[in-house]
Amino acid sequence: xxxxxxxxxxxxxxxxxxxxxxxxxxxxxxxxxxxxxxxxxxxxxxxxxxxxxxxxxxxxxxxxxxxxxxxxxxxxxxxxxxxxxxxxxxxxxxxxxxxxxxxxxxxxxxxxxxxxxxxxxxxxxxxxxxxxxxxxxxxxxxxxxxxxxxxxxxxxxxxxxxxxxxxxxxxxxxxxxxxxxxxxxxxxxxxxxxxxxxxxxxxxxxxxxxxxxxxxxxxxxxxxxxxxxxxxxxxxxxxxxxxxxxxxxxxxxxxxxxxxxxxxxxxxxxxxxxxxxxxxxxxxxxxxxxxxxxxxxxxxxxxxxxxxxxxxxxxxxxxxxxxxxxxxxxxxxxxxxxxxxxxxxxxxxxxxxxxxxxxxxxxxxxxxxxxxxxxxxxxxxxxxxxxxxxxxxxxxxxxxxxxxxxxxxxxxxxxxxxxxxxxxxxxxxxxxxxxxxxxxxxxxxxxxxxxxxxxxxxxxx
Amino acid sequence: xxxxxxxxxxxxxxxxxxxxxxxxxxxxxxxxxxxxxxxxxxxxxxxxxxxxxxxxxxxxxxxxxxxxxxxxxxxxxxxxxxxxxxxxxxxxxxxxxxxxxxxxxxxxxxxxxxxxx
Amino acid sequence: xxxxxxxxxxxxxxxxxxxxxxxxxxxxxxxxxxxxxxxxxxxxxxxxxxxxxxxxxxxxxxxxxxxxxxxxxxxxxxxxxxxxxxxxxxxxxxxxxxxxxxxxxxxxxxxxxxxxxxxxxxxxxxxxxxxxxxxxxxxxxxxxxxxxxxxxxxxxxxxxxxxxxxxxxxxxxxxxxxxxxxxxxxxxxxxxxxxxxxxxxxxxxxxxxxxxxxxxxxxxxxxxxxxxxxxxxxxxxxxxxxxxxxxxxxxxxxxxxxxxxxxxxxxxxxxxxxxxxxxxxxxxxxxxxxxxxxxxxxxxxxxxxxxxxxxxxxx
Numbered sequence: 001x002x003x004x005x006x007x008x009x010x011x012x013x014x015x016x017x018x019x020x021x022x023x024x025x026x027x028x029x030x031x032x033x034x035x036x037x038x039x040x041x042x043x044x045x046x047x048x049x050x051x052x053x054x055x056x057x058x059x060x061x062x063x064x065x066x067x068x069x070x071x072x073x074x075x076x077x078x079x080x081x082x083x084x085x086x087x088x089x090x091x092x093x094x095x096x097x098x099x100x101x102x103x104x105x106x107x108x109x110x111x112x113x114x115x116x117x118x119x120x121x122x123x124x125x126x127x128x129x130x131x132x133x134x135x136x137x138x139x140x141x142x143x144x145x146x147x148x149x150x151x152x153x154x155x156x157x158x159x160x161x162x163x164x165x166x167x168x169x170x171x172x173x174x175x176x177x178x179x180x181x182x183x184x185x186x187x188x189x190x191x192x193x194x195x196x197x198x199x200x201x202x203x204x205x206x207x208x209x210x211x212x213x214x215x216x217x218x219x220x221x222x223x224x225x226x227x228x229x230x231x232x233x234x235x236x237x238x239x240x241x242x243x244x245x246x247x248x249x250x251x252x253x254x255x256x257x258x259x260x261x262x263x264x265x266x267x268x269x270x271x272x273x274x275x276x277x278x279x280x281x282x283x284x285x286x287x288x289x290x291x292x293x294x295x296x297x298x299x300x301x302x303x304x305x306x307x308x309x310x311x312x313x314x315x316x317x318x319x320x321x322x323x324x325x326x327x328x329x330x331x332x333x334x335x336x337x338x339x340x341x342x343x344x345x346x347x348x349x350x351x352x353x354x355x356x357x358x359x360x361x362x363x364x365x366x367x368x369x370x371x372x373x374x375x376x377x378x379x380x381x382x383x384x385x386x387x388x389x390x391x392x393x394x395x396x397x398x399x400x401x402x403x404x405x406x407x408x409x410x411x412x413x414x415x416x417x418x419x420x421x422x423x424x425x426x427x428x429x430x431x432x433x434x435x436x437x438x439x440x441x442x443x444x445x446x447x448x449x450x451x452x453x454x455x456x457x458x459x460x461x
Numbered sequence: 462x463x464x465x466x467x468x469x470x471x472x473x474x475x476x477x478x479x480x481x482x483x484x485x486x487x488x489x490x491x492x493x494x495x496x497x498x499x500x501x502x503x504x505x506x507x508x509x510x511x512x513x514x515x516x517x518x519x520x521x522x523x524x525x526x527x528x529x530x531x532x533x534x535x536x537x538x539x540x541x542x543x544x545x546x547x548x549x550x551x552x553x554x555x556x557x558x559x560x561x562x563x564x565x566x567x568x569x570x571x572x573x574x575x576x577x578x
Numbered sequence: 579x580x581x582x583x584x585x586x587x588x589x590x591x592x593x594x595x596x597x598x599x600x601x602x603x604x605x606x607x608x609x610x611x612x613x614x615x616x617x618x619x620x621x622x623x624x625x626x627x628x629x630x631x632x633x634x635x636x637x638x639x640x641x642x643x644x645x646x647x648x649x650x651x652x653x654x655x656x657x658x659x660x661x662x663x664x665x666x667x668x669x670x671x672x673x674x675x676x677x678x679x680x681x682x683x684x685x686x687x688x689x690x691x692x693x694x695x696x697x698x699x700x701x702x703x704x705x706x707x708x709x710x711x712x713x714x715x716x717x718x719x720x721x722x723x724x725x726x727x728x729x730x731x732x733x734x735x736x737x738x739x740x741x742x743x744x745x746x747x748x749x750x751x752x753x754x755x756x757x758x759x760x761x762x763x764x765x766x767x768x769x770x771x772x773x774x775x776x777x778x779x780x781x782x783x784x785x786x787x788x789x790x791x792x793x794x795x796x797x798x799x800x801x802x803x804x805x806x807x808x809x810x811x812x813x814x815x816x817x818x819x820x821x822x823x824x825x826x827x828x829x830x831x832x833x834x835x836x837x838x839x840x841x842x843x844x845x846x847x848x849x850x851x852x853x854x855x856x857x858x859x860x861x862x863x864x865x866x867x868x869x870x871x872x873x874x875x876x877x878x879x880x881x882x883x884x885x886x887x888x889x890x891x892x893x
Contacts, residue, residue, distance in 0.1 A: 003489065007634040013624075014631035037618070043791045044502050046642045046798040049635075064505025070498040073798035074490075074640045117638055128497035133507070157645065160514040172514035176709045179504025184788045190506065197517030198713045266787045268780065268859030271615035278616070311780055311858040429713055430861055433788035464681030468665050468691075471590065471678065475664035479657035479804055486637060486800025494643040501644050501708030502795055511646065512709040520720045523866060527723040530874070534730045537881070538686055541737045544885065545892045552885050559878050566870055575867045 008117040015040035016113040019048035019072065021065055022187050024210060024444065025083045026055020028230035029102045031258055035278055036106040043183045045072045049116065050109045053080040053096070056087045060209030061188065064180050066092065066127050075123035077112040081105050095124045133157060163196070171196055180209055184266045184433045188443035191420075198429045203421045210447035229444045231255040235401045242392040245351060248399075249381040249388065253294070254283040255402035256378040263371060263437045267315060276302065296382045303375045316367035319427075320435030326419050327365075333404025333412045335439060338373045339365030345400035351391055355384055367438035374440075403440050413446035522574030526565060533562055589678040593668050600814030600847065601807055605629035607851045615855040639799035644706045652705035656804040659698040662691045663811035670818045671745050673828045673835035684745035685737050688819055689730045695775055695812060696722035699784055702805065703793040714792025717862050718777060718784035724869035725774035725781075731877040732767045735884040736823040739891070749827035756826040760887060763880035765824045767873055769849065772816040774865075776809055779854035786859055817846040 018039050022030035033052065034041050042048045045068045057065055069078065078096035080089050081104075090096060099108040115121035134157060160172040178191045185191070190206030210227065228236060234251050237243055257280035265273030279302065284293030306312060322330075322339060330336045332343035337359060344359035346352040360376045362369035393399070397407055404412025416439050424432045500507050518524075537555070544551035569575065609625040668678035669687050681687050696719060703715025737743050739760075740751035758765045774781040784793045791797075797805055821827060821842035828835030 001489075004638065007638050010631055010634035011638060012631075014628065014635045017635070043787050044795045046502060046796055047636070047639065047794075047802055049639065067497060067500065067507065068502075068505045070495065071500060071502055071642075073642055074493075075638070117635075126495040126498055128495070130495035130497070132496045157508065157510050160510045171517045174512065174514050174516075174709060175509055176503055177506035177508060179506035182504030183790055185504070190504075195709075195713070197519050198716060199517070199519065264858075268782060268786065268857075269855070270787070271612045271855050275616050309856070309858070311856075311860065314864060315858045315861055428862065430717075430783075430786070430788050430859075464679055464683075464687070467586070467679040468668065468681065468687055471593065471668045472661045472665050474590070475661035476654075476657045479660045479808070480653065483653060483657070483800055483804060486641065486803075489637065490640040490799060492641050492643055496645075499643050499645045501706065501710070502790065503708075503710055504790075508709065512707045512712045513704075516712070516716055518716060518719075520723070520866065523720070523870070524723055526870070527726065530727045534727065534734070537731070537734050538683070538743060541734050542741055542743060544738075545741050545888050549889070552882075552889065555885075556882065563875060563878070566874065570867075570871060575870065576863065 011117055012114060016050055016109050017042050017048045018050045018052050018109055019045040019068065019181075021051065021053045021057070021061070021068065021181055023053065023055035023057040023061060023082070024227055025230075026053075026081075027187065027442075027444065028258075029054045029081070029105070031261070031277055032102075032281065033105060034261075034274065035281060038106050038110050045069075045181075048072050049076055050112050051076065051078045052105060052109060053078065053082070053089055053093075054102075054105065056082045056084045057089055057092075058209050058211075060207065060211070061180055062088075062092055064209075065089075067179075068181055069093065069124065070126045070128050075116040077116055077121060078124055079105065079108045079112055081108075093124070093127065095122075163194075163201070173201060185436060186441040186443055189436075189441065193424075195429070200424050200427055200429070200432055203424045205417055205420050208417075208443050208447050210444050227444060227447055229442050231258070231402055232406075232445060235399050235406055238393055238396065238399045239407045240396055242394060242396065245355070245388040245391045245393055246385040248393065249385040250283050252381045252402045253299070253378045253385070254280050256374045256381075257283070257299075259440050260371065260375060260378075264312075266433065266437055267312065269312070294382065296379060296386065299375075299379045299382055303379055306375065307372065312371075313368055316371065316434060316438070317364075319367040319431050320370075320423065320438050321365045322419070322423065326422070329419065330412070330415050331405060331408065332400075334374055334377065334402075335370060335404070335412075335416070338362045338369040343405075345395075345398050345405050348398070349393055349395040351394045352384075355388060355391065357384060367434050370438040370440075401445075403442060403445060409449070411445045411449045413441045413443065414449045416441055417446055520574075522569060522572070526569050526574070529562060529565055533558060589676065592672060592676060593664065593678045596672065596818070597664060597667055597811055597814060600817070600843065601810040602629060603844065604810045604813055604847055604851055605806075607848055608854070611852045611855050633803055636799055636803040639802075641799040641801050642706075642796050644708055644796050647707050648705045651701045652801075655698050655702035655705060656801060656808045658701070659695060659808035660804070660811050662694055662698065663808065663815040665691045666812075666815040667818055669745060670815070670822050671749060671827060672818075672839055674746070674749075676836070677746065680746075681744065683743040685733050685743045685748070685823075689733060692729070692775055692812075692816070693726060696726075698808075699777060699793060703784055706796040708796050710789045710791075711793050711795050714784040714786065714789045714795075717789075718793070720862050720866055721774050721777075721781060721783050724866045725771040725873075728767050728869060728873040728877040729771035729775070731874070731881055732764050732771070733823065735761055735764055735877070735881040738881070738884040738888045741888070745822060748823050749829065752826040753829060756824065758824045761824075761880055761884050763876050763883075765820065767877050767880065768820055768824065769846070770873065771869075772813075772820070773850060773853060775816055776813040776850070778809070778813060778850060780857035780860050781865065782854075782859055783862060783865075788859075813847060813850055814843070817850060818843045820846045 016039050018041055020030050020041055033039055051069050078093045079099060080096045081099040081102050097108055097112055099105045160174045163173040174195045176193045176195055178193055180188045180190055188209045192204040193200055194202040231251055234243055234247050257276055261273045261277035264276060279294055282294040327336050327339050327341055340361055340363045342359055342361050346357055360373055362373050399406050540555055606626050606629060609628050610620055613620045666688050669681055669684040671677040699718050700715045703711040736748055736757050740747040773779055777784050786792055794805055825842040828839045830838035
């Protein structure tokens with residue numbers, strides 16, 4: 001046909017629709033890919049043409065990755081980059097295209113798309129077995145195994161069960177398994193949500209897929225620096241040795257800006273979110289004065305324009321407050337500081353106090369307070385980095401990470417995960433997502449410490 | 462063509478155009494799928510049940526309020542055309558009608574029909 | 579007979595041209611505003627080609643099948659949305675004489691067609707039998723029921739000075755003063771409510787990123803393209819109507835009527851498309867409260883002001 005080559009030529013310079021899967025060691029690269037103008041990161045795998053696997057997939061993520069792959073519309077291709085030679089995805093995705101370096105991922109995706117449309121690369125075939133969950137049995141009129149009213153489960157899946165509701169009605173409860181690759185949620189977070197309407201009745205947090213099975217081969221090879229998110233590496237180092245204050249604060253700024261970029265995107269401000277992500281990429285660790293590096297003035301301008309945005313304030317006001325008990329369980333961190341708890345590990349470090357460090361707090365404790373606090377902290381951190389010069393931290397053992405205190409027991413994300421069921425029950429879907437975003441959860445960080453599993457905290461390895 | 466027939470014709474023609482384009486898409490790329498590819502997306506896991514359920518439409522009270530105002534709108538359409546000839550009385554009567562309905566909004570608000578979490 | 583048939587065909591072509599042209603321009607405007615907000619280079623030629631390239635890419639993709647969808651309504655939903663937009667645009671006078679559908683009750687036809695948008699969007703979300711798109715569909719119904727009343731009441735307000743529900747008299751009644759000036763509440767309320775109609779920007783509840791795309795989570799290929807096109811068709815139709823009833827339609831000095839109409843429509847279209855860049859997506863509950871407790875009373879106040887003005891003018 002003549003239509004296909006014509007359309008293929010027209011489509012060549014369009015941004016490639018991709019679906020991102022970030023495994024261990026891939027979170028920062030995934031954010032860089034969002035900035036690539038040749039790519040368009042989609043919220044759903046259906047319209048995506050290229051599945052980009054960045055980092056190493058753990059065994060807990062493989063099943064979901066295969067599912068997502070099969071859900072993509074054809075023609076489709078898989079492109080992968082992994083920093084670890086233990087990566088098993090070549091065995092799981094037999095047709096994948098491996099990129100040699102992280103920087104080559106964008107080019108590899110574009111090449112894959114062009115080859116797919118031109119017919120040079122065959123579309124990746126379905127990888128899961130074609131087995132119906134409830135096959136047609138053909139006895140009853142709707143494919144059940146038996147006839148009549150209680151003749152068995154009809155073809156396909158059953159219908160949801162009823163349950164009581166606060167209005168005194170008996171209505172259905174829908175169980176939705178929100179999986180590890182849901183774009184609005186932190187990567188790897190699995191929730192089993194019981195919905196009535198769009199109000200959440202019950203939440204069960206699934207297992208952290210970034211936890212390796214104890215004693216497995218990969219566990220021996222894995223170091224905390226590899227499992228931990230990229231933004232946590234200097235803080236983990238600061239637990240043992242003095243680290244340059246400028247480096248710590250700049251990484252903190254980068255983390256907060258990346259978080260903000262993601263949050264703005266989920267709230268509908270996609271272009272603004274991408275601009276903030278671009279700002280985070282400009283954080284220059286070599287020195288705050290380098291050309292093109294992020295300056296305090298940029299963050300100050302961003303803060304002014306966002307605080308003026310009344311819709312953003314309207315949407316996050318009053319959402320996701322934690323109770324006093326829950327705050328006490330947190331032991332500090334931005335979420336607690338947003339509720340007025342003035343705890344910051346940097347106050348224990350004389351080097352910080354000498355620079356004039358003062359913790360930022362807010363009183364409201366809702367999602368609005370949290371994002372304003374993080375933005376304010378980012379601005380302050382950038383200023384600290386500028387005046388710190390060659391200053392080093394003087395206290396080891398505990399450090400204030402971007403999500404909360406590290407080195408004292410559980411990681412901040414590990415403390416937050418058990419609070420989720422109480423926090424999310426009774427909220428409608430949009431508010432629940434806003435709350436989850438405002439908590440800044442990171443399951444890779446939570447994998448460093450897991451309550452009750454007997455896993456040794458990463459800082460004791 | 463007279464108004465109603467023209468509008469209907471345009472509706473049908475536009476419907477047909479969209480459906481023809483969709484059919485052309487199916488000819489260009491015939492849809493095919495396996496069972497796992499048909500699973501609805503919710504992050505990578507499979508559901509237990511159909512998504513269709515007796516959904517709790519929490520805003521049912523607001524829907525009743527909408528019905529009331531919808532009827533008011535129906536009466537406002539002809540009123541808009543004739544009320545200048547009818548004079549001040551028509552205006553006052555519509556004002557009374559609307560005030561009663563505004564009290565309806567106030568009542569609904571106080572009853573908490575707009576708060577449903 | 580032949581002349582009548584030809585003129586009908588010509589008018590139909592005019593409507594299609596305006597609809598498709600407006601849709602394309604809206605897509606390009608979206609690209610331009612997005613790039614401006616991202617603070618990257620706009621590159622006008624590339625931006626102008628981008629919607630066509632994306633459309634070509636979508637056309638080469640297969641469409642998605644889900645487990646046990648309602649195939650009929652799923653196929654119909656974008657078609658119904660597009661058809662409603664076409665009918666709505668058809669009642670708008672493009673110049674003094676070019677009107678595809680001459681109806682004595684043009685405003686009512688428009689409002690009725692736009693009221694059914696709720697049904698089309700709901701069907702798009704409900705049909706694929708997918709939990710996320712179902713939640714999005716019901717969210718939109720809450721939004722949809724709330725925007726209807728201010729939307730229709732504000733349109734009735736513009737009919738008052740003309741004492742007619744037909745669109746040509748409404749436009750000609752603005753010969754001395756546009757409705758945007760003498761009914762200052764009208765256009766702002768109209769713009770907010772039509773954002774809900776086109777589920778765009780701050781009111782994109784059924785398409786939100788928090789539900790992974792909502793009504794379009796299971797869409798790919800040509801159905802996804804048709805859905806986007808239908809959504810932009812709605813934005814074009816409501817911009818044209820807004821230009822006609824608030825900004826004086828084809829009236830204006832020096833330039834021909836059609837050009838004025840195009841400029842005014844493009845102005846409103848640009849406002850609507852740009853709203854996506856600055857305003858965050860609202861919460862369902864908050865929007866419903868605002869629509870019923872602020873927008874509806876303000877719309878009614880607007881109608882009364884218009885009524886009093888019309889009566890005073892008649893004396």
